[in-house]
Amino acid sequence: MADKIENNGYVDPRPPVIGPGYTFETLTSKIADVVLMRRFQKGWIFGFGIAFLLALVLFNTIAYLVLKGVGIWGNSVPVGWAFDIINFVWWIGIGHAGTLISAILLLLRQSWRNSINRFAEAMTLFAVACAGLFPALHTGRPWVDYWLFPYPNTMGMWPNFRSPLMWDVFAVSTYATVSAIFWFIGLIPDFGTMRDTAKQPWQRAIFGILSMGWRGDAKHWHRYESAYLLLAGLSTPLVLSVHSIVSFDFSVGIIPGWHATIFPPYFVAGAVYAGFAMVLTIGIPVRKFYNLEDFITIRHIRNMCKVMLATGLIVGYGYLMELFFAWYSGNTYEQFMMKNRMFGPYGYMYWLLILCNILVPQLLWVKKYRDNLLVVFVVSMFINVGMWLERFVIIVMSLHRDFLPSSWRMYSPSLFDFSMFFGTIGLFLTLMFLFLRFVPIIPMFEMKVMLPQAKVEEGDEAAQKEKGTLGGAVPQFGD
Amino acid sequence: MPQIFPRSANTLARFSIVLVGLIAGGALWFILNFNRTTYVTQAFVARQQPVQFSHKHHVGDDGIDCRYCHQTVEKTASAGLPSTKTCMNCHSQLFANVPYLEIVRESWRSGKPIEWQRVHDLPDFSYFNHSIHVNKGVGCSTCHGRVDLMPLMWNTQSLQMEWCLSCHRAPEKVLREQKDITKMDWVAPPDQDVKGKELAKQYNIQSTSVLTSCSTCHR
Numbered sequence A: 001m002a003d004k005i006e007n008n009g010y011v012d013p014r015p016p017v018i019g020p021g022y023t024f025e026t027l028t029s030k031i032a033d034v035v036l037m038r039r040f041q042k043g044w045i046f047g048f049g050i051a052f053l054l055a056l057v058l059f060n061t062i063a064y065l066v067l068k069g070v071g072i073w074g075n076s077v078p079v080g081w082a083f084d085i086i087n088f089v090w091w092i093g094i095g096h097a098g099t100l101i102s103a104i105l106l107l108l109r110q111s112w113r114n115s116i117n118r119f120a121e122a123m124t125l126f127a128v129a130c131a132g133l134f135p136a137l138h139t140g141r142p143w144v145d146y147w148l149f150p151y152p153n154t155m156g157m158w159p160n161f162r163s164p165l166m167w168d169v170f171a172v173s174t175y176a177t178v179s180a181i182f183w184f185i186g187l188i189p190d191f192g193t194m195r196d197t198a199k200q201p202w203q204r205a206i207f208g209i210l211s212m213g214w215r216g217d218a219k220h221w222h223r224y225e226s227a228y229l230l231l232a233g234l235s236t237p238l239v240l241s242v243h244s245i246v247s248f249d250f251s252v253g254i255i256p257g258w259h260a261t262i263f264p265p266y267f268v269a270g271a272v273y274a275g276f277a278m279v280l281t282i283g284i285p286v287r288k289f290y291n292l293e294d295f296i297t298i299r300h301i302r303n304m305c306k307v308m309l310a311t312g313l314i315v316g317y318g319y320l321m322e323l324f325f326a327w328y329s330g331n332t333y334e335q336f337m338m339k340n341r342m343f344g345p346y347g348y349m350y351w352l353l354i355l356c357n358i359l360v361p362q363l364l365w366v367k368k369y370r371d372n373l374l375v376v377f378v379v380s381m382f383i384n385v386g387m388w389l390e391r392f393v394i395i396v397m398s399l400h401r402d403f404l405p406s407s408w409r410m411y412s413p414s415l416f417d418f419s420m421f422f423g424t425i426g427l428f429l430t431l432m433f434l435f436l437r438f439v440p441i442i443p444m445f446e447m448k449v450m451l452p453q454a455k456v457e458e459g460d461e462a463a464q465k466e467k468g469t470l471g472g473a474v475p476q477f478g479d
Numbered sequence B: 001m002p003q004i005f006p007r008s009a010n011t012l013a014r015f016s017i018v019l020v021g022l023i024a025g026g027a028l029w030f031i032l033n034f035n036r037t038t039y040v041t042q043a044f045v046a047r048q049q050p051v052q053f054s055h056k057h058h059v060g061d062d063g064i065d066c067r068y069c070h071q072t073v074e075k076t077a078s079a080g081l082p083s084t085k086t087c088m089n090c091h092s093q094l095f096a097n098v099p100y101l102e103i104v105r106e107s108w109r110s111g112k113p114i115e116w117q118r119v120h121d122l123p124d125f126s127y128f129n130h131s132i133h134v135n136k137g138v139g140c141s142t143c144h145g146r147v148d149l150m151p152l153m154w155n156t157q158s159l160q161m162e163w164c165l166s167c168h169r170a171p172e173k174v175l176r177e178q179k180d181i182t183k184m185d186w187v188a189p190p191d192q193d194v195k196g197k198e199l200a201k202q203y204n205i206q207s208t209s210v211l212t213s214c215s216t217c218h219r
Helices: A002-007 A024-036 A042-068 A083-107 A111-115 A117-138 A142-148 A164-197 A201-210 A218-251 A263-289 A298-329 A332-343 A347-365 A373-400 A415-438 A444-449 A459-466 B008-034 B055-061 B084-091 B099-110 B130-135 B140-144 B161-168 B192-202
Strands: none
Touching: A024 A164, A024 A415, A024 A444, A042 A117, A042 A415, A083 A111, A083 A117, A083 A164, A083 A218, A083 A263, A083 A373, A083 A415, A111 A117, A111 A298, A111 A444, A117 A142, A117 A164, A117 A263, A117 A415, A164 A201, A164 A218, A164 A444, A218 A263, A218 A373, A263 A298, A263 A373, A298 A332, A298 A347, A298 A373, A332 A347, A332 A373, A347 A373, B084 B099
16 A cells, blocks of 8 residues: 555555565564464463463362352342353454454455454454353353253254343354454465474474365466455354344343333444453553564554544444433333432442543544553543443443342352452463464564565566565565 | 474364364254153163053953052042052962962061052152043053053153153043043054144043143142
8 A cells, every 4th residue: 555655646644554664575474473383481481380370270179160060159039140151242343343444344354453463363263252251151061061952952942042141152153153264264365374484394284284275376366365254254244243242132131221212322332342351451451562663563552442443432322322312212211221220339349430431432533642661551441441341330230130129139249259250361471472483473474575576566676586485476565 | 483383284174173063963862862862761661660560460451450450540749659568469369379479478477568669759849740641531551551561661752851742742642432541552543633632622621731830740
């Protein structure tokens, strides 16, 4: 993109999406060496160790949970949904940035997506894995979770197709499947490069299997592009549908605070908001640790900040509308719910939410702050917390005081609620560390397209440049 | 650069696509069918009892009505297991000294009931009631099969929920008149389609939506 603009005698004022001075070879080695090196860096071992310890906390909690039942959680009438569903929605939301980056930004031909898409998609997968744990375990008898799926069982029964909880099963499992396939297909050309770059025979064999016979010829590229575009088309509606359906879990119910028509768009915006916050939370340290400043440039950070700003404002609009609806409905219960939300016993959670999700992110309007990594990191941390609080406000605060004052009760989480939640963070980070170490985290072939070397030139000059390089055959794509 | 994999890897790769589908589909097919086998349901597996008791002899040869022993079948949830006294009504006189009835006589003397082995065991979360079924035209043999032909007792049905529902969704197929309830060799008459509907009306049987409601059986 930058090239074309320069050709017209105009210099793009934005920083480039890829640092200067790279050739196909140096780019490949920069990314592939992280995976192919034999030793483990001390920082990686340290980070992985801590993450894995947390993951062990999760595994132990799950074992105890299966042994004792969901009674070890704080959930109790009337708050039947609490940390389990909060964490489910929180994790599912986080996954959305990956799909948005990989699918929608691809279709919109945003070339800046190229360096962060694989990393964000991996985040999606791991977040969905963490999310899936909660509904699967909160059923109380996870060993019969297959009952959730429609199949000709000996009970002669089908799941209730009119229930949004049933739609949820399909939404989430489709989401997980499509994301995994999309991620893997995107990896195939890079696995091919890895196979060719690797020195060890066992490395070659592993990458050889993973690359599925990829030779990089024109036919392969043609098929790859078609498949990738089709999958992008398939994933695009998923960005909107998954969290819409998650929001139906609530909005189809008649509890005040849940029964609102604004829920689907408001949830989707929130999901993208949370997702980008998590991409930045993970991306900023990773970029620093692996010296990837040339690939994940300040331009990426800025763009992501802008997406967060936009989706954050939509979420803010959602909060405003909830207030408006409560007032405009003239419904005592709705009005009480809003009053209770702001000034009730959990009121501080609501104001914390406003602080984290609405007030703090407004810093991103200032260019200076968008360029300051520390500020961006802190803001995205605030958003991570804020989005969790949002689900707490919606789920627990709507349930704990409903129509009948005699059934009101406060909710308090147990130790195991926390160990489950922080445990999934551990699992997520564990998977992330493994990904960083064993898979090329930046799509090499898509980055190569953006190098000056990949520019198609006339005549002999072009032939000479493209000779012997894998990236040369890459069609112009995403530029 | 030398090839990493032999030529045959290509064929293997192509095969694997079909193979994955076959294995996954086959596994699913196996599981679904396995759960319906008599190995899992224990249908048609004869159950040993402490006493050498034969339904074939008592019902088939002697023609004793079911309700002579299972007295409460028309009134309560449980059909009722006969007490030793019921056995002794006859066996104080008949076969009064045969060795294999010593267990019954011992029970009679000591007052300690015989430990019969349950053959038809529904899970405890299903509230099954014999009386409603019997009084509304569901005969014994519909669920228990030809008891008059069984030396040792066995299940003739899977007792799985889909089996319960097969009647609850279309009760008219098995309804019979009150006089035929304990008739062992009852078969649906040719006009059961019409007759069954009439009987359903006569017995005032509720709609299938009530019969298949969760709380009808799970309370």
